[in-house]
Amino acid sequence: MNKQxxxxxxxxxxxxxxxHYLAGMQHERS
Known part of the structure; x- marks a missing residue:
């Protein structure tokens, strides 16, 4: 596999x- x-x-x-990661963090917070 080439780098590009x-x-x-x-x-x-x-x-x-x-x-999805950010949405999950916000959901965990609230």
């Missing part, structure tokens, strides 16, 4: 996961 593809996958994963 790996970076693209990481970016996609973080972009998809971040909103």
């Amino acid at each position: 593809l790996l970076l693209n996958v990481m970016l996609l994963v973080s972009t998809v996961a971040a909103p």
